[in-house]
Amino acid sequence: MSGPNGDPHVALGPAGRDGGDEDGDGFGEEEYAAINSMLDQISSCLDHLEEKNDHLHACLKELLESNRQTRLEFQQQSEQHSMGADMQGPQPPV
8 A cells, every 4th residue: 555645654674574573563562662651641741731721711710700800899989989079069179
């Protein structure tokens, strides 16, 4: 079977086999163990990143809610201040 450019997918070793492995699959147990180890490390890193992302998301939601509350309080104070000034009317100059 050949690839898109007509090149074979599997490179033949010096003896005409698939890379010199006894089984003919190109990978020995050491290679599979190394790949599994790398995949475990990648999985662990991705889990750690996901935890950090979840924590950051929770912190940002908390900050957003805090900012909303502060803005609402500020708007209420501003409205109360403007209503109080309207009820008192213009102040005479001193």
